[in-house]
Amino acid sequence: MVLSLPPAASGVVRTGTPVGRWVLLTTVLGSSMAMLDSTVVNVALPRIGADFGADMSVLQWTVNAYMLALAGLILLGGSLGDRFGRRRVFVIGVVWFAAASLLCGLAPNAGVLVAARALQGVGGALLAPGSLALIQASFHPDDRARAVGVWSGLGGVGAAVGPFLGGWLVDGPGWRWVFLLNVPLAVLCVPVALRHVPESRDGREHGRFDVAGAVLGAAALALVTYALIEAPGGASAVVVGAAVAGVVLGAVFVAVERRRADPMLPPDIFSSRQFTAVNLVTLCVYAAFGGFFFLSVLQLQVVVGYSALQAGTALLPTTVLMLLLSARSGELGQRIGPRIPLTAGPLLCAAGMLLMLRVGEGASYATDILPALLVLGLGMVTLVAPLTSTVLASVDAGRAGLASGVNNAAARAAGLIAVAALPLLAGMGPEAYRSAAEFGSTFRRAMPMCAGVLVVGALIAFVTVRKPAPDCRRPESRTHCAVAAPPLESGRE
Structure with a gap:
């Protein structure tokens, strides 16, 4: 799908114009989704555990499934935006994040919730790098610092409100609304982005994507994390094997990044x-x-x-x-x-x-x-x-x-x-x-x-x-x- 061109070119938007305000609204809404997620979910953990009859490892995975995907893919997400269009990848990330949030909110059991949280992390890796990059690419150089200041200040307000909002949702309509809240934010964000935010990309980005590096890095983190979370249940062969495999894949990741011409993480x-x-x-x-x-x-x-x-x-x-x-x-x-x-x-x-x-x-x-x-x-x-x-x-x-x-x-x-x-x-x-x-x-x-x-x-x-x-x-x-x-x-x- 080719996104329609917005009514303003990149690099010329001014902060005092209607388009400038729309760009700021879009990027603040998108970044707030990821920012809120990092501050509100912890508040809901005891209620999630009680509702699912889950043990401590499920609470850890509820946090870590998201962090794992985000940490492993955030560098790749930024590169995708530079290559295929920052607005395009940002919008895909917002839609993906909202769909995963909906799945989290409707999860019938802990397994589905953890899987949905991992999908949320993929969406976060697509939208988080694009939020600030859109501002940097869209605004006139003379207005860029002011626009970033407004964006970061409003994002800070969202982060400060996050724990309070999460607690209110958990005690009120229920912990599922901690995730469902992202859906209306996305419904507002996406049309504004498609209509008002100019597309931009980095014309210098022509190398191949380091998919192997991203997969190896994420897999190494996942295996080590699994071993640490499951270790309290006993040092079984599976736990020890996961730990060893994670360390080995980490070493392979370093070796691959050293040999690639265009690595995700240049040594x-x-x-x-x-x-x-x-x-x-x-x-x-x-x-x-x-x-x-x-x-x-x-x-x-x-x-x-x-x-x-x-x-x-x-x-x-x-x-x-x-x-x-x-x-x-x-x-x-x-x-x-x-x-x-x-x-x-x-x-x-x-x-x-x-x-x-x-x-x-x-x-x-x-x-x-x-x-x-x-x-x-x-x-x-x-x-x-x-x-x-x-x-x-x-x-x-x-x-x-x-x-x-x-x-x-x-x-x-x-x-x-x-x-x-x-x-x-x-x-x-x-x-x-x-x-x-x-x-x-x-x-x-x-x-x-x-x-x-x-x-x-x-x-x-x-x-x-x-x-x-x-x-x-x-x-x-x-x-x-x-x-x-x-x-x-x-x-x-």
């Missing part, structure tokens, strides 16, 4: 020590975030006794702080360099997670929960914006889009592994979330582990990260609430 991008170091910090930071937000929502509901709405609302301080202060944090990082923020930020986050050890049965929000979340939020504010700008400053401007995609995929893969591994490392049994006493004791073992990973990230930053050259590229997206992964940035100049 030479890691020749920059700064880029490699910041991605190691990213792995540590977002592994801790992924494990924390997965377990803390369960802790608030299972142990403290909060409803889904109360649990979602309780987490608002972290995203609100990021929404309000991330731009200033980015400016501070430019003045003093990234080394101090990327060292102090993880340490603050570690302190916040250790303060969560006070959160148990009968915990007070004002004296136990809120202080921990405020310290955690300040740490996130301190590190996320400088982390993104340092990633982009560590490579040539022409590879900024690739660098951002690699960094985003690394963060999602780290969160994926953390959600799979942390319950195992903390000794969390399959039925732990049904018992306040058992879950509380394992949660107290898990938080120091998350804090320890953050301390490792801070040490890596302190030893390896240096201030980039003053003329290096800076991200235009300065306001965000990047709980699941750093914000994607376009490499388009």
Whole structure:
């Protein structure tokens, strides 16, 4: 199907025009679908488990099936948009995401839900890179920074509202509406995109797609994740075989990427020590975030006794702080360099997670929960914006889009592994979330582990990260609430 041409050419749209407002509406709606999904689903997990009579592994797969597909395919999704048209691939991603969301909402059992979540991740990999790329390609260069600022600010508001909205839906019409909410958003988004958003593509994109790399990378992640999630049931031959196969496929993935002329993940991008170091910090930071937000929502509901709405609302301080202060944090990082923020930020986050050890049965929000979340939020504010700008400053401007995609995929893969591994490392049994006493004791073992990973990230930053050259590229997206992964940035100049 050939999409009809919209009434404006790419690269000339101005922010004050009707077309400019339509483009912003479309991209905000599309990105909000993926952003909301990363913040609202965790709130629904206890109710999903109760409705399906599921054990802990199903809750982990409900999160990880989505993250697995997204982390494995997001680089490929960006390349597809550059080749076949950013609007085209974005619209396909929105429709795909909405259809998978509908299947999630109608899922009759846990198996169908997990499969639908994986399909959602495929849709997310198509639409997430295209949202910002459409703005960068559509708007006039003089208006581009302002348009990105509006897009990132509105996206931040959506992320901040997400946990509250998810809790309200779970306690009200039911957890299925956490997914069904995406359908009306898509119904509004797609016609606007087809009618008002100009098509664009990168004329330089003529190489073959690295489908083999994408499949190998996703398969390696899937097998390792399976082994970690299923290991509490016993180290069976299947679990051990999956772990070994995952490691072997990971090695094959590295070998294939080294030999391909046009790899999905060019190994030479890691020749920059700064880029490699910041991605190691990213792995540590977002592994801790992924494990924390997965377990803390369960802790608030299972142990403290909060409803889904109360649990979602309780987490608002972290995203609100990021929404309000991330731009200033980015400016501070430019003045003093990234080394101090990327060292102090993880340490603050570690302190916040250790303060969560006070959160148990009968915990007070004002004296136990809120202080921990405020310290955690300040740490996130301190590190996320400088982390993104340092990633982009560590490579040539022409590879900024690739660098951002690699960094985003690394963060999602780290969160994926953390959600799979942390319950195992903390000794969390399959039925732990049904018992306040058992879950509380394992949660107290898990938080120091998350804090320890953050301390490792801070040490890596302190030893390896240096201030980039003053003329290096800076991200235009300065306001965000990047709980699941750093914000994607376009490499388009």
